[in-house]
Amino acid sequence: MPFGFTAASGFASWADFATLARQIGADEAGWRRKFWRAIRREAASIPFLQDVLAAHYCIFDRHTPLYVKAVLAGAIAYFVIPDHLVPKNLPLIVFADDAAIIGIAMKAVASHIKPEHREAARRTLARMRA
Numbered sequence: 001m002p003f004g005f006t007a008a009s010g011f012a013s014w015a016d017f018a019t020l021a022r023q024i025g026a027d028e029a030g031w032r033r034k035f036w037r038a039i040r041r042e043a044a045s046i047p048f049l050q051d052v053l054a055a056h057y058c059i060f061d062r063h064t065p066l067y068v069k070a071v072l073a074g075a076i077a078y079f080v081i082p083d084h085l086v087p088k089n090l091p092l093i094v095f096a097d098d099a100a101i102i103g104i105a106m107k108a109v110a111s112h113i114k115p116e117h118r119e120a121a122r123r124t125l126a127r128m129r130a
Contacts, residue, residue, distance in 0.1 A: 020077065021070040024059070038080040039128075048099050051106055052079060053121030058113050068112040075105035 024031045035056060039049070046052065055072040058064050079098045106113065 018070055020073050021066055024073050034080050048102055050121045050125050051102055053124050054113055054117045057117040057120045068109045071105050071109050075101045
């Protein structure tokens with residue numbers, strides 16, 4: 001499983017989050033490909049897409065602390081990786097688990113998500129929906 005994450009076991013410790021952040025840093029191009037592939041695949045149906053995009057821009061900001069990158073990367077890894085706790089074929093709760101994970105992560109590190117991250121997300125979303 002990419003990034004050392006499984007839906008069944010989750011992350012065991014903060015050390016696992018740090019490892020995830022280092023792996024993403026080492027394979028930034030691979031992470032970006034997986035991220036954008038998932039975004040394009042689900043773009044029309046994700047109600048919290050702007051938050052996912054803001055988290056993405058925060059992760060790749062050189063000024064973002066490692067622990068913030070790890071929290072956000074873990075949440076986005078859950079979103080990007082197809083193995084989920086809630087199957088995607090349940091129509092009413094398709095993104096409930098993703099939204100909860102992203103929301104909790106965003107709330108936990110909200111002070112590090114800058115207006116420029118949110119603006120970049122807004123612009124990207126506008127281009128995607130145009």
